[in-house]
Amino acid sequence: MTATFERPPTATEAVITELRRLLVTGDLAPGSPVRQEALAERLGVSRVPLREALKVLEGEGQVQYHRHRGYVVSELSVDDLVEVYRMRELLEAEAIRVAVPRLTDADIVAISSASRDVDDAGQRGDLAGMTTANRDFHFLLFDAAAMPRLSRMLRGLWDATDVYRSVYFAGSDNRACVMHEHAALLDALESRDVRRAIAAQAEHRNHSVAAVTTALTSR
Amino acid sequence: MTATFERPPTATEAVITELRRLLVTGDLAPGSPVRQEALAERLGVSRVPLREALKVLEGEGQVQYHRHRGYVVSELSVDDLVEVYRMRELLEAEAIRVAVPRLTDADIVAISSASRDVDDAGQRGDLAGMTTANRDFHFLLFDAAAMPRLSRMLRGLWDATDVYRSVYFAGSDNRACVMHEHAALLDALESRDVRRAIAAQAEHRNHSVAAVTTALTSR
DNA sequence: CTGGTGGATATTGGATCCAATCTGCTATGG
DNA sequence: CCATAGCAGATTGGATCCAATATCCACCAG
Known part of the structure; x- marks a missing residue:
């Protein structure tokens, strides 16, 4: 041991x-x-x-x-926010492209377990727990690409908006949406479908950018 | 003043x-x-x-x-090198996509001036000068995208391979190749041709990755 | 009233010193 | 001969102290 x-x-x-x-x-x-x-x-x-x-x-x-x-x-400007999400779009797509064909069954199990953790935290209304579980969920996937630099950059990009993203989980309708989208992504991963996985991640991300933008502008 | x-x-x-x-x-x-x-x-x-x-x-x-x-x-592994260049490929393409339509005539002048600096340093056999001038040349373009985070990340990726890239400029045939490719890129920029600019940058980068790979493996 | 000057105070920048930890060698026992 | 414990030196980690710089405000000249 x-x-x-x-x-x-x-x-x-x-x-x-x-x-x-x-x-x-x-x-x-x-x-x-x-x-x-x-x-x-x-x-x-x-x-x-x-x-x-x-x-x-x-x-x-x-x-x-x-x-x-x-x-x-640091304060996040709207320009900065747009830039962060654009870079996430490019880099997350790459991560998924590389990761999906490499996913082992154990990876899938781990990811779906993380997905359950997000749901559980959501049920409890535990925002902090939901944030970290959500992050784990996504980075279990990204890390499966075995591209450490890429993972590190993505973490940095996520960090940059973490402050603002927490508001996203505050809305119960947003939470429901998240769970739904995670399920869609997970389904794509299980069938090893790169294209669908990228699309699911993109939709998921777009919802979050919308929420963060409003959180940012209405201050 | x-x-x-x-x-x-x-x-x-x-x-x-x-x-x-x-x-x-x-x-x-x-x-x-x-x-x-x-x-x-x-x-x-x-x-x-x-x-x-x-x-x-x-x-x-x-x-x-x-x-x-x-x-x-840090030592650069071959895996790491591949990762660095893959990320450069994605991010430089984005930078060029955004930058080219925004290029002012002044930008073009500055970039072509930097190109001349590279040539001059090359003539003199000034490797260090060539390295910095080359960097200036490319980042004048990248920075024109007005995406500071993107520029910063690209700088980091360039830094990671700088040690090894200097060997690239040591070969006089490589130097000739660099000047030729810079001219091609500059030409694409002058005609505001995004596609050709990305292609030129890609070819340029591929030559350099080949050189760095050999420098890395033959040690 | 405006603009600038000088100095008091708050804050950061850096050097030095000591504590905590690691590394390598030696001794000792099996 | 090998393995291990333990000690000594080297190296990093962190606290404290002083220097350098910036900020703020009172004051004064125009």
């Missing part, structure tokens, strides 16, 4: 994780400056690991950096 | 720039570990800005990080 120990991560890693959480919960709101001293104290670390973590998030576009002025939580 | 002052950058920024240079020159060779103490001293800074710089390069995939074991300069 390969005991996968829960190694105590470094402070930097812990801070990265925690900052991501603060970003999706909106605890660090878009546009707000990052005060290092206060934030470091709040997280129980010094500013050094915090600054390393911020450099990572800067690379992902989650925060922006200005010399001697520090970091600001 | 907008006096663009040469502001003294922060140590972290300077280190990032210098590390990039060390990476493309092979001074930091793929696979070699990064000894922070020695490197920091060599650059005349403390380890703090060096570590921040390394986190940035880690995000770009230029170095890899292992907890408590530090950073190692």
Whole structure:
């Protein structure tokens, strides 16, 4: 048995994780400056690991950096949003194209299990759980393409809109729609139908971009 | 006149720039570990800005990080190379699709000027100059798409293979080929022909992937 | 009232120091 | 001879302290 120990991560890693959480919960709101001293104290670390973590998030576009002025939580413009979704369209299609012919039965089982997790979280009205389960569902598929760079880029693109996407799951009709679309995608995967899978993913994504756009413009 | 002052950058920024240079020159060779103490001293800074710089390069995939074991300069596997070029294919096509209809005459002038710079550097046998001029040439086009995220990702993909690509310019027949292909691309741009531009870029890229692959496998 | 100047304060940038962890060698027992 | 425990040195991780820079506001000249 390969005991996968829960190694105590470094402070930097812990801070990265925690900052991501603060970003999706909106605890660090878009546009707000990052005060290092206060934030470091709040997280129980010094500013050094915090600054390393911020450099990572800067690379992902989650925060922006200005010399001697520090970091600001990124705001998503509509242009930026359009760009993110266009790139997702191109890259997700590629991921699916490569992944579907490689899908093992075990992959399908895992993906459908993740789909059930989304549904369960939806039933419970657990928005956070739904968000992570939804992400797992999609990235189980993307990762099956065995293209690590592609997966990483896609994760970055998803991260960029995570803050805004959570509102999507808030509407119960949206939730129903999601489950339906996941079922359609899963069906396409089971029959190893690349074209249908890409189409299903595209439709799914288009619904989400619409929701995020309204969330973004009506602020 | 907008006096663009040469502001003294922060140590972290300077280190990032210098590390990039060390990476493309092979001074930091793929696979070699990064000894922070020695490197920091060599650059005349403390380890703090060096570590921040390394986190940035880690995000770009230029170095890899292992907890408590530090950073190692990334090695490009053939799989990785294939992935990089496949993603370039998808994203560069998109960039050109969007950019070409938006190209102003001034853009064309700038691009053709950059093309001349590549030629000049080629005549002089200035490999480093050719590399940067070549990069400028292509990114003038890509940036014209006005999709900053896309540009950034493309830059990352180019960076990942820069070390290996320099060998491409070493061969004088390759250099002639590059100039020829640049002319073809430029011609397509001048007639605002998206399809031909994408094709020219694709052929250009395919030549380079072939060269980089041999450089990678024959080591 | 406007524009600019100077300085006090807040904030970030970076160096140094110490703690935590890893690595490699050596000794010791089987 | 091999395996393992443990120690010493090397290396990274993180906290603290001081320097450099930006921001803000009071003040003054025009």
